[in-house]
Structure formats: structure tokens, C-alpha cells
Amino acid sequence: MRTEVISSTLIKMVNHKQLRKLLAKKMDDYIFKNMVSDASEDLRQVQMRRYQYLSAMLRCVNGSMDKGYVSPEIIKKIINVFVQNNLVREDQSYSQAVEKFKDKYGEYPPTFIVLSPTQRCNLKCIGCYASSAADTSATIPYSYVDRIVGEIHDDWGGRFVTISGGEPFLYRSAGKTLLDICRKYDDMFFHAYTNGTVINEEIAQELAKCANVTPAVSVEGFEQETDQRRGRGTFKKILEALDRLRQVGVPFGISVTATSKNVDLLLSDEFYDYYFQEQGACYMWQFQLMPIGRGKDEFELMVVPEKRVELYRKWEKLLTEKKYCLADFWNSGVLARGCIAYGRSGGYLYIDWHGNVTPCAFIPYYVDNIYDLYDNGKSLTDALFSDFMKNGRKWQREYGLDNWKKPDNWLMPCSIRDHYDIFRKSVLPDHVKPEDEKAKEALESPEYFRMLENYDKELQRLTEKIWETEYLDKEPACYDAK
Numbered sequence: 001m002r003t004e005v006i007s008s009t010l011i012k013m014v015n016h017k018q019l020r021k022l023l024a025k026k027m028d029d030y031i032f033k034n035m036v037s038d039a040s041e042d043l044r045q046v047q048m049r050r051y052q053y054l055s056a057m058l059r060c061v062n063g064s065m066d067k068g069y070v071s072p073e074i075i076k077k078i079i080n081v082f083v084q085n086n087l088v089r090e091d092q093s094y095s096q097a098v099e100k101f102k103d104k105y106g107e108y109p110p111t112f113i114v115l116s117p118t119q120r121c122n123l124k125c126i127g128c129y130a131s132s133a134a135d136t137s138a139t140i141p142y143s144y145v146d147r148i149v150g151e152i153h154d155d156w157g158g159r160f161v162t163i164s165g166g167e168p169f170l171y172r173s174a175g176k177t178l179l180d181i182c183r184k185y186d187d188m189f190f191h192a193y194t195n196g197t198v199i200n201e202e203i204a205q206e207l208a209k210c211a212n213v214t215p216a217v218s219v220e221g222f223e224q225e226t227d228q229r230r231g232r233g234t235f236k237k238i239l240e241a242l243d244r245l246r247q248v249g250v251p252f253g254i255s256v257t258a259t260s261k262n263v264d265l266l267l268s269d270e271f272y273d274y275y276f277q278e279q280g281a282c283y284m285w286q287f288q289l290m291p292i293g294r295g296k297d298e299f300e301l302m303v304v305p306e307k308r309v310e311l312y313r314k315w316e317k318l319l320t321e322k323k324y325c326l327a328d329f330w331n332s333g334v335l336a337r338g339c340i341a342y343g344r345s346g347g348y349l350y351i352d353w354h355g356n357v358t359p360c361a362f363i364p365y366y367v368d369n370i371y372d373l374y375d376n377g378k379s380l381t382d383a384l385f386s387d388f389m390k391n392g393r394k395w396q397r398e399y400g401l402d403n404w405k406k407p408d409n410w411l412m413p414c415s416i417r418d419h420y421d422i423f424r425k426s427v428l429p430d431h432v433k434p435e436d437e438k439a440k441e442a443l444e445s446p447e448y449f450r451m452l453e454n455y456d457k458e459l460q461r462l463t464e465k466i467w468e469t470e471y472l473d474k475e476p477a478c479y480d481a482k
Helices: 003-015 017-035 044-066 072-088 092-105 142-155 178-184 201-210 223-230 234-248 269-278 296-301 305-322 370-375 387-401 420-427 437-444 446-472
Strands: 112-115 160-163 189-194 213-219 253-258 283-288 326-328 348-351 356-358
Touching (some): 044 072, 112 142, 223 234, 269 283, 356 370, 420 446
Parallel strands (some): 112 160, 189 213, 283 326
């Protein structure tokens, strides 16, 4: 199967249910042959994990189509927008923009951004990074959001944007909403993290019409865990939203934050079976709470290193045995070859509701602000070349991006969460600004430094042997069997 016929094969899978199983097998074989090879620079096990993830994505979407949870027409639009423009990259304007950027700046642009256009939210979730500021109404004007997305599209060749918040579907500016941006840039694909409670019938119908947006709905587990962190009655509203999305055929995912309170549930099959099998999720993102500030209560919510390793093992089994399309931004670092922050190629940067440009949604420090950049005749691209961003990309290269054959431990991929000592001493410049008071407290607290440093040392002790024996020491693959 040639690259240029991937889309047509996928379209046939949508149109011909009776041939779907056969075509899915053909597509899976193609993915395997193109991602797993003795000639690849990647480690054998890294290749396998990347293949297994895409294979699971294909399987989960197929399963939702078979159950009638996803509209064939929406899937066709997603194939045209997401697959062609983000995976196959057949769009000539994309490749031209990317090469032009490389010629001008000496490196490739980020693949996408995460944008939080508003901090406004109707919930108050315990430990949420977005609720740490006192002003909960900060919103980026629509003209700026339009300009940001336009720069990604035209200057970077980007065709993918993740929207976070706050609650994205509460965004309002100049009579515009998030969906106005999605409609304008209809050759781009948008991924929106949402609490789900505001997805009414009207929004669900609009999402179906746009067909280039997939919502990832946040839960903490089942009703008890979700309502405990997000507020009483939230879980019921989420289930109503998922039903509305199924009714109109919009594919959706689930987002869950792992904490000390729900980690045992996340180590059970029951949780994943419920959302993938019963609710029809096409994918799931798992995050781990990042404590900011001096509060011991937030540190107590962190998943301890031993449990994090158990979650890694659980991810392996869910991916290989259950074939669920699940990724953990920390435990699944091998999928992206490590940290994807700091505006690296294949990665992203983050813009918060105040316009602050940070390396990542979990790094609450910045050098540049989008308003200041634009007022001074600059662009978002200029933010990529601050010393903060360049320090981070330098660390990424040294940690493994420049040596795929023998990278450092990608089971500990995060600069701030997994390598706090290095982050403070080698990546974070002296002149950075904290996003809020809690971020400022973290910089000034010896106790905070000590607690994260001790966490990282224990995590390294637990994961180093796994990395060495199951990744670095793997024999060359026998690629005849999956």
C-alpha cells in the first residue's frame, strides 16, 4: 500500500462495513511494516510501542463505528483533515511552510500548539492548574486567537491545535466562540479538553457540523471519584454529554488525572472497559497531577513513584492486550521520543489565557507574552527562540533526541516533573516570570525543591532497570510477527 492511498483505504473502511475487518487488517499491516524495521534508528521496543499505539487507535475508531457511535460522514471529514494534513502530510502548503521555516531558522517548527483562550470555567476542581490564579475571567480576544491560529497554519504549516482552559466551550469574545475558529480553519484538526458539562444539544450538533473537532472529556474515575474532585452531580452531566456526542456521531476521548485518590481505580480493567467498551471512547489521555506551590496537600495528591511504575505496566497491558488507544504524557514518553515541550519539532508550546507563552501546560513560567510580542511587531515564532525555549530543546537533544539508538531514560521524559534539579539549574533562566503566586512560591521554596528532587531519585531507581533491560538491551527484532 502506497502512502498516497492511505486515505482512500480508510474511506473504504468507512463505506463498506462488510469489508471493514479485512481492510483494517491490511491497514494494520501497512502501519507495522512502515513503523517497525531493522533499518530504523529507533530502539526496537520504541518502534513497537509507536506501532501498537496507532494500531490501537485504528481498532478503537473501528469499534465505535461498528457500534454506531461515530458518524461515517464525520469520520470521512476527519480522514480528509486529520489523516491527510497531520499524518500523511499530503498538503503541499504544509510541506512548503515547514521547509521555508527550516531554511530561515535552522530547525523545524513545532507540530502543534496548546492554547487556553479562556480561564473561565463553571467548575472548581481540586488541584487544577487553571484555578491557581485569582482572576478566573481572563480571556484572549478573538482577533488574537485568530492571529495565533493563522500563524500556526501559514508560518509553521501546522494543521493541529489543542484547546484547553478553563472550559473551552465557555469561550466568548466579540460574539465569537471556539467553534468559529474551527469553522474558519476547516483544513485543521482541533482537540478540545472539556469538563463536558456544557456540551448541550446545540454544541453537540455544531461539533458534528464542523467535523474537525474531537472533545476529550475529563473524569476522575466513576461517579464518586469525579464528583469528589469536580463537584456533586458532575458525573451525571458528563454521561449526558457523552450520550449527546454518540447521538450525533462525534468521536470523543476521555481525559483523566491520576492522583493518590484514584490511582487504584486506574490500575483496574473496570475503569478502561467502562469508557472504551460501554461509553464508546475512541482514545484516552492520562495525566499525573503536577503540584505547584508549597502546599503539602497537593504533594499528597501526587502518585507515588511505585504506583507510577504500576501505571506504566498497566499502560503496557492495555495497549498490547486490550488494544485500547491510551497514552500517559509521562509513562508513554517513548511514543514521542521523550519530552514534547519547548516548541520542538514533533512537539508544542503552550499559550495561557493571559497570553503567556510557556514551554508546556505543566510549566508555569514564561519569558514572552503574545500581547507584548504583537505590540512590538513580532510573532509567535519569536517566542520559540527565547533562552528558555532553547535551553529546553538543548536538554531534549542531549537526553535522547540526537541519539535514538541509545537515549536516556524515556520512562522519565519530563524536564520539570522528572528532572527538577536539572530543570532549575540548566533549563530555567533567572529572568523567567511565574504565571501566578503558587508558581512563585515553588521557585522560592527549598522544601518544594527537596520533595521533587527526592521523588525523581526514587523514580529513577525504579525505572532505570526497566529502561536498560527492556529497551536498551533488546535484541534486534524478528519483525515477521507482531
